[in-house]
Structures are given as C-alpha cells and as structure tokens.
Amino acid sequence: MQYYMPTRMFLGSGCVKENASMLSEIGKHALIVTGAHSARVSGALEDVLAALQTAGCLWTLFDQVTANPTIDCAYAGAHMACAAGADFVLAIGGGSPMDAGKAIALLAKNPQLTPQTLFAGSYPGGALPIVCIPTTAGTGSEVTKASILTNDAAKTKSSIANELLFPKVAFLDGKYTEELPLRTTIHTAVDALSHAAEGMLSCKACVITDALAKESLGRIGACFSSLQKGSLSPQQRQSLLAASTEAGMVIANTGTTAVHAMGYSLTYFKHIDHGRANGLLFADFLEFVCKKSPQRVQQVLSALGCTSVAQLRGVLSALLGKPEPLSEKEAEQFAAIAIRSKNIENCLVKPTQQDLLHIYRAGFSL
Secondary structure (H helix, E strand, O other): OOOOOOOEEEEOOOHHHHOOHHHHHHOOEEEEEOOOOHHHHHOHHHHHHHHHHHHOOEEEEEOOOOOOOEHHHHHHHHHHHHHHOOOEEEEEEOHHHHHHHHHHHHHHHOOOOOOOOOOOOOOOOOOOOEEEEEOOOOOOHHHOOEEEEEEOOOOEEEEEEOHHHOOOEEEEOHHHHOOOOHHHHHHHHHHHHHHHHHHHOEOOOOHHHHHHHHHHHHHHHHOHHHHHHOOOOHHHHHHHHHHHHHHHHHHHHHOOOHHHHHHHHHHHHHOOOHHHHHHHHHHHHHHHHHOOOHHHHHHHHHHHOOOOHHHHHHHHHHHHOOOOOOOHHHHHHHHHHHOOOOOHHHEOOOOOHHHHHHHHHHHOOO
16 A cells, blocks of 8 residues: 655645745746636636746746647647746646646657557656646546546547656635536536545555545535535635545545546546536445445445435435436447446456446436
8 A cells, every 4th residue: 555645735715826936936937727718717817827927937828728628739738838938837727727737748848749659658758847726626636646638539538647747736725616607516526526435445545545535525525515505605615625635635546446437438428527427327336336345335425424325326416417318329338438447447346347337227217
C-alpha cells in the first residue's frame, strides 16, 4: 500500500488573491486554460488576472475548452502555449478545463507525441507546471495525476495517468461554484460521491484513502437534502468542494472502478453528463459488490448516512430523475467496451461482461 499527494492546496474565500505570490514562484507566463463562459461567470478569471498582475506574471488566454475535451483541443492549446512562450498552465473550471490543461502541459513539452502515442506513458520532456482552480465540486482533477480526454479513435474516453500531471498548486474557493445551475451542482456532487466510494471499492484502497473517502462521503451525504431542495449555503458549497478534493486525493491513489468504465460509453455515445452517468449506475454496482463484500458496501453506505442500497437508490433517483432511454443493443455494446477497460481489474469484486450488462439493464430498467 502507498499514498502520494504532492499538490499544495489553499482553501477558502479569497485564497487566489491572498496567495498571488505563489504564482510568481511557479513561472513568469501563464497559459490560462478554460471554457468560454464558466471562468468569467464564476468570477474566477477576474481574480486570477488580478493575482497574475500582482505577481508580475504575463498571461495568454486559451478559452476554447468544451465539455469532454478532445485530443485535438489539447494539441491546439499546446500550440498556443509554445507560440506564446508560456512556462506554466493555469486551468480554471470543472474537470474539462483541468484535464485539458494537464494534457496541454504535457504536449507543450513533448511535441513529438502523436494521438497514438499520447496515452503510452513515455514523456521524456516532462510537463509544464500546472495550477488548478476548480469551479465545480465534483471532478477532483485539481489533485490527481490523470487527464481524461475524448478519444474518437477508440470511441470512448481515455486517460493519461502520470505523476507529471499532479498540479503544483490548487486554489479551492467555494464562491466560484455559486453561479452553477442546480443540475450541474447535482451531477458534479454525484461524481465526487462515485470517486470516494469507488476508491473504497478498489483493490488499491488503504487506511489513508479510506479515511479521506469516508470524510468526503460524510460531507456529501450531509448535503443530500439541500441538493434536493436546491438551497445550498455558501458553507455547504465550500464543504462540497472540500469533499470533491478529498475524493480526488482518494482516486489519485486508488484509481476508479467499473462505474467509470461503464459511464464513459454513456457520455461518449449518449451525451450524458459524466457525474450523472456514474450516478445512474452506482446503486446497481453497489448491489453487485454487496453479494461478495457486504461489509465493505455497508461502510460506504454508513459514511453517506444511508442504511441500505435501496435508500441510496431512492436518494440518487430523487436527485437525478428518470434515466435517458437505453436499448438492449446499446447496453450489450457498452458492456463489451467497458469489460476491456483497465478499471475492471481495479475492482475489489471483479465483474464479468454479463455482470456489467446486468447493471446497465437494472439502471435503465431494460
């Protein structure tokens, strides 16, 4: 067992401006990686520009990241970073900008990489230093070594996982999540839930990741009622952001399991939000694991404040609503794709392709 977390974190309201000097310690010219809207609406971009000015840093803006960023997006950002002479990446947003920012940091130092070799794990040039500022409470990418990109060649999402991609610094300010639509707030919270719980259901779990996972799940479970009502307080938003980061610290060491492997096809082919996709499958995956590891499942449920899988299923159903249509043919196709994922071998209880198909059928009432 092992645990590793090299990212320095600053938490709380105003933490970006208050710690502007950290930016000048990292580099002199930032490539700001974000989407077209979220960083501006949240107020994070305004704070970042003020902090960069205070630190005496130059900056170039790459705001072309869309949901589920592609390999082409990463190459475009890397080209801009090199052309501008940027010496670090500052990613603002949810999982998409942060994952894109990591891939950009890698490609900027390894221009020889092709779309075929990008995921191979050999990066002799290293990577640009990375700073992350999350504007959603779900992905945990600000403390992980993974970058998830849409891989059209493989017709799924693919992961670059390398210690080079751990951000040097992360700034966690819950106020940046206050303008999020309720739907996004729920989906990202469910994503964090799946991270923490899957970490506990991974064969790489250890006492440290379990402690973080249980703390994360407790924070999320305490917000279930407010999420359903759509009435989160600023304190709850900060708590959910902390929960997301804790869950990220878990999967940075444990990896994820079959839930993510199955959810990727729902996102790629059905355009279902990542966190929502995980949530639609999660209760039935828990039920599957419970057959062989009931005590472990009970630990997950207890951390969430639930007494049974049925109770959690009801909570997730209330939060997520009716699932999208899924055909039997699609379920069979997605199970065949998921079983080939490395996530399957990471499961404490390893499912077969037929088990995955059963989970799809149950989650989508086939």
